[in-house]
Amino acid sequence: MSRNLPDIDPTVPSIARVYDAFLGGKDHYEVDRQVLTEILKIAPEAPRIGRECRAWLIRVVRFLAASAGIDQFLDVGSGLPTAENTHQAVQRINAEAQVVYVDNDPMVAAHGRALLEENDRTHFVVGDLRHPAELLKDPVVSRYLDWTRPIGLIQSNTVHHVADEYQPNQVMAAYIDSLPSGSYVAISHLHNPDDGSDRAELAKESEAKYMAMMGSCHFRTRERIASYFTGLEMVEPGLTYLFEWWPDGPRMTEPATGEYLLLGGVGRKP
DSSP states (O other): OOSOOOOOOTTSOOHHHHHHHHTTOSSOOHHHHHHHHHHHHHOTTHHHHHHHHHHHHHHHHHHHHHTSOOOEEEEETOOOOSSOOHHHHHHHHOTTOEEEEEEOOHHHHHHHHHHHTTOTTEEEEEOOTTOHHHHHTOHHHHHHSOTTSOOEEEEETOGGGSOGGGOHHHHHHHHHHHSOTTOEEEEEEEBOOOSSSHHHHHHHHHHHHHHHHHSOOOOBOHHHHHHTTTTOEEOTTOSEEGGGSSOSSOOOSOOOGGGGGEEEEEEEOO
């Protein structure tokens, strides 16, 4: 562990624990369930969307480990291990793949210690994704990732928690600049189409609820999200709805309104 963390506070919702509640996990408190309850009032499909986010992540890392041949991953803002995790998905494809997780939530850190005992190719770092220069100098990151070879950088549902005052464009540019040629970057992000539609209204209402209860959640336009991939060559189908990115099979139901409020994509650094 690279730094000390405050004790877990069960009276204040945390990003990681709220996502855990959305995914039907058990590592959260009543205050986190209250956030889910409020979101369910305006978006009843929220748990389904949470599961879709995790399914997208697993499809992405399977692609990176298999088709792209990536064997080392930096999963930033990794969250709680509620469902299948990056290391499990990639190590089924390549048992020797190295995975370094990063998070700054104290409950996630506790799980991270357990991950260290799972195998010697899975590691955890306490760090703040808003400070890439500091995070990338962490001795665990530099020890277990070979920065002369391609790396898979995962930012799954993380950048929308970076407020504009922390300049998310510059944050992502710093990560991308640090990556070796041939690396891949995967980002999923909450989306506001900003077109006066019902989807845009739901995005604004959802953002207001999240901000009121958690103080961190920004629905951004497609253009803003696309800018986080600057300098990368996008993998087809580019920046799209999560359910349209390399689906495992034909869709049997129509997407709910809320499913159009998340965009994801993968880019390769030339």
